[in-house]
């Protein structure tokens with residue numbers, strides 16, 4: 019008997035203003051699965067994550083979370099591009115502690131158990147070295163680690179991360195991907211991570227959800243990142259090309275456009291699995 | 292000996308005791324609420340509430356009511372309007388705040404004009420705008436303490452959810468925090484704090500008591516609890532110190548004391564400058580730079 023999925027999205031439609039941003043998105047995530055949500059800028063990745071969080075209503079379809087029968091399990095969330103104020107008097111450790119009990123009313127009293135839990139989480143993400151520093155003064159990669167700890171400290175079944183790799187250098191990118199992969203296994207949390215470039219994720223992900231045209235195809239990377247599959251999703255012919263050890267998705271029209279597509283939209287590139 | 296004598300005399304004076312109690316309460320509440328306000332980047336809204344509340348204070352003078360009720364009524368109404376409008380975008384919020392502020396001060400101008408012509412209450416304008424610490428009626432004390440206690444309780448209740456919202460509103464919502472309710476509660480605490488400050492140091496100067504200690508504390512504190520404690524110490528120190536200096540000033544220029552509000556604001560400003568100097572001297576402690584970076 020298989021476990022119920024951590025997340026299932028069925029025929030989700032989302033309208034923002036007069037625009038139907040997501041027309042028909044269907045996929046499911048198993049507990050502990052590591053899934054990349056790939057699409058170019060404006061394809062609706064943020065919108066889909068916000069719909070899963072319940073921030074935007076569905077025009078049609080259904081989104082179900084594991085354990086929704088009783089109190090739904092909390093979702094861990096790392097938003098896109100957080101501009102953290104350097105003047106905020108919050109150390110990395112305070113941010114993680116707020117992940118644990120930030121929704122509670124009243125002031126917090128010192129607690130050994132709480133501190134131990136926060137320390138454990140800081141170590142798990144490799145943030146113990148800058149735990150005492152103000153969050154707004156940390157580097158992008160360090161902030162990502164702290165925000166991941168904030169999101170994971172309540173042991174959610176589902177962790178959503180919106181473009182956590184944007185603005186990271188190559189080394190930090192690889193480190194964060196490896197970290198998330200390891201934590202999703204250790205904590206049994208399904209991870210859904212959006213990115214416009216699938217390249218750094220291909221070796222790590224169990225599953226891919228590829229967004230284009232308001233619709234999605236989901237499956238294992240080798241099932242999805244194929245010329246026929248993506249052409250049918252885009253509604254016109256695209257080629258999945260392997261260049262210099264990367265996979266590039268290009269529109270098969272004039273050569274000039276192909277070049278432009280690759281150069282301008284950084285995009286649908288991926289190393290060969 | 293003479294210093295001791297003057298201190299005893301100071302504490303035996305009824306208006307001074309009322310000032311110490313009500314002013315101290317106002318300073319404490321302003322410090323606590325002020326830290327949250329600065330962190331929410333709502334300093335300007337806090338200032339606007341104070342200016343609008345001056346219309347309520349003026350009305351109270353005109354009608355002979357408890358001035359705190361006047362300040363409180365209008366500050367709460369303005370906070371309600373600004374929260375109700377649900378504007379999250381910073382620029383539009385600033386515009387609305389500016390417009391509300393102007394309207395409030397305009398109304399105050401009219402009411403103060405009536406107060407001075409109809410009732411020949413010529414001191415009303417100075418009292419409402421620049422404070423009346425030594426003329427607070429003792430009858431106000433119970434209401435002032437109740438207002439202070441309510442503001443502190445509300446502030447303590449929403450302390451943690453408000454911190455998460457300051458980090459990111461989306462992060463707060465994902466954690467199940469009802470951001471609107473929390474923000475409304477904070478606006479209420481802000482209105483209460485501002486009305487206390489308006490009655491003591493005056494509507495115009497209340498920003499100094501609300502924002503000054505908090506801003507000074509945030510320059511050196513690294514943790515929220517430390518920021519609140521430091522702001523409270525600065526606010527209380529400046530207020531009580533200011534009351535003492537104003538009392539003493541009766542002897543400097545015989546028969547003509549200096550205004551309390553001046554001393555309080557001057558002490559707050561000095562604390563702000565000192566905190567800035569300390570933050571420069573101990574950059575590592577203040578902001579937590581990695582060790583080894585402070586030399587550069």
Ligand SMILES: Nc1ncnc2c1ncn2[C@@H]1O[C@H](COP(=O)(O)OP(=O)(O)O)[C@@H](O)[C@H]1O
Pocket residue numbers: 034035036037039057058059060061062063064065066
């Ligand atoms: N409030 C809104 N009203 C109308 N359209 C919106 C709104 N927010 C986003 N959009 C549009 O929805 C589309 C998807 O946006 P988004 O989910 O942010 O994409 P992504 O995260 O993949 O870059 C974009 O074309 C964007 O312009």
Ligand SMILES: [Mg+2]
Pocket residue numbers: 063064065098180181
């Ligand atoms: Mg996005």
